[in-house]
Amino acid sequence: MNTENFDTSEGFSADYLEGISETSPFINQPAAAAGNIDVASNTAVDTSSLESLEPEIQTAELRQFEPEESGNEESADVSSSQEHNFISEADIRLDDVIKKVFESSERPVIIVSDDKVEYVNKTAQKILEAEEKDILGQNFFSFVDEDDWNKLAENIGVMLTDGKNVRANLKSAEGKLYNVGLEAIYLPDARHFSFILIGQERAEVLPQEKAAERPTALNLYDEVTGLPSFYLFEDRVQMAINYENYKDSRLRKNMVAVIAVSIDNIFVLRQQGIADFVLKKLASKLVLSLKKNYTVARGMAYEFWIMMNDISSMGDLDLEMRKLNAIFMEGVSDNITEHTINTSIGISIFPTIAKSAKKLLEQTIKATKKSQEKGGGISVFSDEDEQSAVNA
Secondary structure, eight states: OOOTTSOOTTSOOHHHHHTOOTTOTTSSOOOOOTTGGGGOTTSOOOGGGGGGOSSOOOOOOOOOOOOOOOOOHHHHHHHHHHHHHHHHTOOOOHHHHIIIIITTOSSOEEEEETTEEEEEOHHHHHHHTSOHHHHTTSBGGGGBOHHHHHHHHHHHHHHHHSOOOEEEEEEOTTSOEEEEEEEEEEEOOSSSOEEEEEESSOOEEOOHHHHHHSOOOTTOBOTTTOOBOHHHHHHHHHHHHHHHHTSOTTSOOOEEEEEEEEETTHHHHHHTTOHHHHHHHHHHHHHHHSOTTSEEEEOSSSSEEEEEEEEOOHHHHHHHHHHHHHHHHTOEEOSSOEEOOOEEEEEEEETTTOOSHHHHHHHHHHHHHHHHHTTSEEEEOOHHHHHHHHHO
């Protein structure tokens, strides 16, 4: 295999990417031993753990004071000040707020941590037409209509910091759409990104004829994971290549790496009835662990597709691939059992070998098949593979 086109000056191991070296410390390693994944930030959180969130929400029921017959305005000011201090210094735990306020509220209340639903009140359960056990631990965006998915994801920052309200359609298990205005409250948490979503009013279901008239997303998002579909992924790859091809000639072209991930033991996971659970877990880990400008998508023949753009050197790509491989080596835990994930990964790189988006995708598929033939690992499409394809 000819690796002369790869720049190894920055510590990049060509053997690692080609999947040749059996001694590589991170290729074909078994999943992490039981217990190692418990510290991962993206694992499901038991609702009871909400009691330990810090700092605690501070609120209290106002004491009812009997009005005093006094014309002394200064006395009234002092009383008001004392009441304010009493409220601000009250020590009411989040669990108490959930039981006394959220549970009885006619407004839908949902607590989200790292995109996972950690709490839903009874009103929200009615809207989503599902029991609490079927909602907790799921990706929140799987309950949001596709047209509003990006709108919420892009605006959550200003919702938390500036009090911005955003209207969105929540999607029930039966496919009904409930339009509701949402406001967000940040929950400080050193280990997780957590917040409370509160509906501004009781949600009303959209008429079925109106819902039927809504433009469809043309299968642009996967129903199980909420990730972009392969069709949308193709378009984003084309946009990334166009950007590099048509940028100012005085600027250096950055690399674009397209990666396909085949979960080789997916059939076993389906037999165990946990395939969707595993895919959701992995999708969340990938989105939260990789750079925000990368695209993670669901595939058809292969479970995941990833585009890493703006790669400046092969050394940077090596580091990103180590991070990616570690996610799958870690496996997936359901809080009882850890499930091993066996993968075959293929990579094609622009502008090395591949000069177009179409070629980039085709070569990634060939590299993935090469990994599968070897029984797993990571392979990069190379000059040698290109020559073999020409001679075939």
